[in-house]
Amino acid sequence: MAATIAIFREGVSDDAVARTVGTLREAGHTPVACLIGGRRLLIFDSDDSPALVERLEGLPAIAQTMLALDGSPLARRFDSDIRTVVDLGTAQLGNGGIAVLAGPCAVESAAQLRCTATEVARLGAAGLRGGAYKPRTSPYSFQGLGRPGLELLAEVGRECGLPVVTEAVDETSVTEVARYAQVIQIGARNAQNFALLRAVGRTRRPVLLKRGFGATVDEWLAAAEYILAGGNGAVILCERGIRSFERSTRFTLDLSAVPVVKRLSHLPIVVDPSHGTGRDYLVRPMALAAVAAGADGLLVDVHHNAGAALCDQDQALGPADFAGLLDDLGRLAKGLGRRLTRPASAGSLVG
Amino acid sequence: MAATIAIFREGVSDDAVARTVGTLREAGHTPVACLIGGRRLLIFDSDDSPALVERLEGLPAIAQTMLALDGSPLARRFDSDIRTVVDLGTAQLGNGGIAVLAGPCAVESAAQLRCTATEVARLGAAGLRGGAYKPRTSPYSFQGLGRPGLELLAEVGRECGLPVVTEAVDETSVTEVARYAQVIQIGARNAQNFALLRAVGRTRRPVLLKRGFGATVDEWLAAAEYILAGGNGAVILCERGIRSFERSTRFTLDLSAVPVVKRLSHLPIVVDPSHGTGRDYLVRPMALAAVAAGADGLLVDVHHNAGAALCDQDQALGPADFAGLLDDLGRLAKGLGRRLTRPASAGSLVG
Amino acid sequence: MAATIAIFREGVSDDAVARTVGTLREAGHTPVACLIGGRRLLIFDSDDSPALVERLEGLPAIAQTMLALDGSPLARRFDSDIRTVVDLGTAQLGNGGIAVLAGPCAVESAAQLRCTATEVARLGAAGLRGGAYKPRTSPYSFQGLGRPGLELLAEVGRECGLPVVTEAVDETSVTEVARYAQVIQIGARNAQNFALLRAVGRTRRPVLLKRGFGATVDEWLAAAEYILAGGNGAVILCERGIRSFERSTRFTLDLSAVPVVKRLSHLPIVVDPSHGTGRDYLVRPMALAAVAAGADGLLVDVHHNAGAALCDQDQALGPADFAGLLDDLGRLAKGLGRRLTRPASAGSLVG
Amino acid sequence: MAATIAIFREGVSDDAVARTVGTLREAGHTPVACLIGGRRLLIFDSDDSPALVERLEGLPAIAQTMLALDGSPLARRFDSDIRTVVDLGTAQLGNGGIAVLAGPCAVESAAQLRCTATEVARLGAAGLRGGAYKPRTSPYSFQGLGRPGLELLAEVGRECGLPVVTEAVDETSVTEVARYAQVIQIGARNAQNFALLRAVGRTRRPVLLKRGFGATVDEWLAAAEYILAGGNGAVILCERGIRSFERSTRFTLDLSAVPVVKRLSHLPIVVDPSHGTGRDYLVRPMALAAVAAGADGLLVDVHHNAGAALCDQDQALGPADFAGLLDDLGRLAKGLGRRLTRPASAGSLVG
DSSP states (O other): OOEEEEEEOTTOOHHHHHHHHHHHHHTTOOOEEEEETTEEEEEEEOTTOHHHHHHHHHSTTEEEEEEEOSSOTTTBOOSTTOOOOEEOSSSEESSSSBEEEEEOSBOOOHHHHHHHHHHHHHHTOSEEEOBSSOOOSSTTSOOOOOHHHHHHHHHHHHHHTOOEEEEOOSHHHHHHHHHHOSEEEEOGGGTTOHHHHHHHHHSOSOEEEEOOTTOOHHHHHHHHHHHHTTTOOOEEEEEOOBOOSOOSSSSBOOTTHHHHHHHHBSSOEEEOHHHHHOOHHHHHHHHHHHHHTTOSEEEEEBOTTGGGOSSOTTTOBOHHHHHHHHHHHHHHHHHHTOOBOOOTTHHHHHO | OOEEEEEEOTTOOHHHHHHHHHHHHHTTOOOEEEEETTEEEEEEEOTTOHHHHHHHHHSTTEEEEEEEOSSOTTTBOOSTTOOOOEEOSSSEESSSSBEEEEEOSBOOOHHHHHHHHHHHHHHTOSEEEOBSSOOOSSTTSOOOOOHHHHHHHHHHHHHHTOOEEEEOOSHHHHHHHHHHOSEEEEOGGGTTOHHHHHHHHHSOSOEEEEOOTTOOHHHHHHHHHHHHTTTOOOEEEEEOOBOOSOOSSSSBOOTTHHHHHHHHBSSOEEEOHHHHHOOHHHHHHHHHHHHHTTOSEEEEEBOTTGGGOSSOTTTOBOHHHHHHHHHHHHHHHHHHTOOBOOOTTHHHHHO | OOEEEEEEOTTOOHHHHHHHHHHHHHTTOOOEEEEETTEEEEEEEOTTOHHHHHHHHHSTTEEEEEEEOSSOTTTBOOSTTOOOOEEOSSSEESSSSBEEEEEOSBOOOHHHHHHHHHHHHHHTOSEEEOBSSOOOSSTTSOOOOOHHHHHHHHHHHHHHTOOEEEEOOSHHHHHHHHHHOSEEEEOGGGTTOHHHHHHHHHSOSOEEEEOOTTOOHHHHHHHHHHHHTTTOOOEEEEEOOBOOSOOSSSSBOOTTHHHHHHHHBSSOEEEOHHHHHOOGGGHHHHHHHHHHTTOSEEEEEBOTTGGGOSSOTTTOBOHHHHHHHHHHHHHHHHHHTOOBOOOTTHHHHHO | OOEEEEEEOTTOOHHHHHHHHHHHHHTTOOOEEEEETTEEEEEEEOTTOHHHHHHHHHSTTEEEEEEEOSSOTTTBOOSTTOOOOEEOSSSEESSSSBEEEEEOSBOOOHHHHHHHHHHHHHHTOSEEEOBSSOOOSSTTSOOOOOHHHHHHHHHHHHHHTOOEEEEOOSHHHHHHHHHHOSEEEEOGGGTTOHHHHHHHHHSOSOEEEEOOTTOOHHHHHHHHHHHHTTTOOOEEEEEOOBOOSOOSSSSBOOTTHHHHHHHHBSSOEEEOHHHHHOOHHHHHHHHHHHHHTTOSEEEEEBOTTGGGOSSOTTTOBOHHHHHHHHHHHHHHHHHHTOOBOOOTTHHHHHO
């Protein structure tokens, strides 16, 4: 496919966008409108339509058009000035800050979630992570609390002033997660579940897209493209380790992917050192390394009673270790001239 | 979980099974009934229920009970005499024969499908493969014909006397595929899409489950367990290559997985040398190798005009090469004391 | 480098070759003479020497010249008619037959070696393998008998009428192995030990070059090039498994490498299913698969008392299993129109 | 093997050590003496010798004995207080500082080496790296200047006040490198060349041991054990990337190996982001990440004219980028409460 991206001028009116879409539809095209890095744009298949592209360029609403030959034109860094910043509600991700999203791997009970969430909020997390739907290798493992887990997350997130990140595993759960949480997570095992990617592309919630553990960076960007091509430009990439032959860790955390993504894409990228190593003692050094490599944030498993977690207990940090991690991150950030992201109203909410 | 598998005597009545299920439910358990290798059985969580297990053993309908400690108790070879044979309608898979399932990667048109299907039927295929829903790395690649493709497959399969294998990619397509095709395929990118696995586990159609290219054999069996635990015992495993560092092939076809699966599981296993290598010139040698390693069958991309295929054209065989492959397979089978599986009525249908 | 390969006419005289070498040296080149597939040839750096190449083409001794742009010009299949057949003394490898090289992983004692060797010879092996120098991951593991082991191998090989294949691990052992054995093995851990490859390139003994478990096919051919570029054209490639994430086998046997090598190179290729899987129960199916994929032979660990082997005991076959393997191979070979290679005089020697 | 490690008291006399060695030899053992983390110790095979171990414990020269069951007893962190600090002459490695060893991948000429070395010394490198013997995948690639390259390295290192790190590729070059350089490097392709490891174990020069790109952390420590078991305790481990399926980088830099090694071993570890990624633009972020993960130092390819390097030119930094890297490292180090290691006399030498 030869696609064309048409970028509107900043401050373009809804009317002007609608008129441009109409023009393309009349010419037999099916343009997709997307908001990327604060800029409105259209992408459409422009094979054999040079005259049409020329006509678009002449429109006052259009800032520029560009040919997009690659398979992931919207996920690629098509314009060096455009960087996606994702709004989490009370905080932003991708604006230079370091956003730590922390919480239990799985929501187990109101007490467990509230206890852990209060701690991570107090210590300085920018978001609350926690699974209500848990994709598990075995059908007999704990599969999460489901809908009641979502309700708990929404309630506790509100109490703590933290935006909630939680996973959707099929189309039904996409709708539910979009109702209860600020960010929809797509897990590693669904990273090339294209039906699910299309489903979250139809929502207007930010999506945290984990890399498949068998997926190349190119395939990961192509997975993001499924979401962007649905018109949802708010994608956060999350590196969480790939498969290799090494056996001292559960996965091999591919931190080179951070600067590779920064070069290839405008999307923000966070790192999950908990799932990426599967070992609690590796979370702190790999979290620091991820930030030093340029990550926009972290996803960290924290459990108020780490040894008793129902899911992935070898990798969860207890509150004391999480506090130590945030201290170290703060000092590292200072050295690098960056800072930890705090939710806008966190102080008043958890005071 | 400590689970118990209770195997019924051969020829057990439906009533006796229902009574046993009732007994377990009354005791607070949620048993799953499954038909594996021609034997009816129940699996249920038996933690802290030694008395109940003892009671089951005393029932005349029960042949034996066994403790299933592993995470994939139904997919594992829990009894050395039980082997699953999957009925494809006009042919069987897993009975010692070599079943070749062939056809185009994607259904492109009635002419293309009919032309290719007639050829593979004439040459001796035991089933027709072809994709109506195509999960593609890029959202802009050809995604398959969808429902009309299914209708074509059903029609052409009937004409050629071949059972149809085609992929489902979400819950909606599971229902459709189950209506039009004999076997539901789950692709490599959905190999750990547990919602989808549960959905096909609720059907009573045979399922061809591809191995995820980043999945271990253990994880693959655990994925099969999701289907079996839904009560659907007709699972065919399909090795289709894993990711490694080697670059002369698209994937590394892990043929050792064939005898490993034969040892660990009662399920039949086929090999896809087309996707597993991504190179047409490797299909013949790797197909022969797969059968020599003990595979129950093959999945082969064939296109009547291989160079013009819309999908994965580097790997499709033309009819002449496919004929050569079947000749070689026939001679190999003879050497090994095996034979190629032909559909029951193929002679009359395509004569 | 732009290199030129000049192939002499069949039956060329030593004098004519020497004169051509002289011509090139006078022109400031350093040609390497090599015997590949029964054809004598020269390779030399021909940058900026078009006139010289033209002059060579005019020589009556030269059949043809060809530009070799790739990094492994001698290992690549530079002429579709040329295939290397390696002479093991009493048998040949690469002539269409299936040569089984069998014996203990490590030589442990005269009794052990003689007992195992007599069995494998009687059952139909074409060569005796066994390690006198054993590269072991740990310095405290049994490192082999060294020189006395070589003497035993030579003696027992002679008794059984079998050519001996054994590993050299440094320059000193190359000299010793070249004295006592018919074939020098280079192990996987030394597969890119270029000093060692140059050393065996200087001998005129056949070299069995194992693939490094972290090496691509391209790197493996480049390693072979080090030997060929020393003038030694008798290289046998040996696939022995690569590293992947799969854990049910010690390595992932990459059988696709067999037809890939057949296409890219004129060198014969054998497969080691014992080290390639590390599991005795996988040796038979993977040996059959290797031959079905087109391998010229096999390297098989056999121990007269497999459970008591001092090295890699999980993978050694006992004599009964080895006999079963040869039976199966014989039937497979028949189906494929091939035959097992027997040493020329094996009948009389072991009768 | 059950081995015993006997650690001498600090300040033990040579005589006392010799007497202990004598005692063990008389009892039929062959103890190896090694200096690890400033402590003198002996390791010997203690199978069936409980009385002997008890006797050693009673000796006033012995601080403690410990059973070493694992395959790499000397490389493992057998005592939590013992950490190896390697003396490079004008600087130390493993003492908490961050030692940057920089220079050209290959020594090409006196002008090139002097120009690059002067720059890296001026900018703050702690050592000069450069290859005189270059193991190259193809026999026709530039193989290094050899002995003249070593002489240049020695001369230029002296001029700049920097210790020299350079690779040995066989036993002959070990002797030469030990004469001309402060640190002997073992490359990734020789990481399991056990003859070479034994050879450097017999020298008393520090050894920088690169990880094989197909080697697990366990195998890497076992390779180090070959050096330690020769009595040479001055081993620096160097992570330089492993093979994986990802193709945006030449290798996958496994930074998790840094904290894993810190936990398992007392040996210092450095990281080579240049070879580990193969891309110049990834060197800076991955160098920072390596230090944040806890690395004791870095090995960085620098070339005064990076685009014209004869070897691995895609990964070399020019002087300006190297200066930027050191600035960033300095700020990162400050944040982490660490500092860059400078050679003792660097100021006066390069002023």
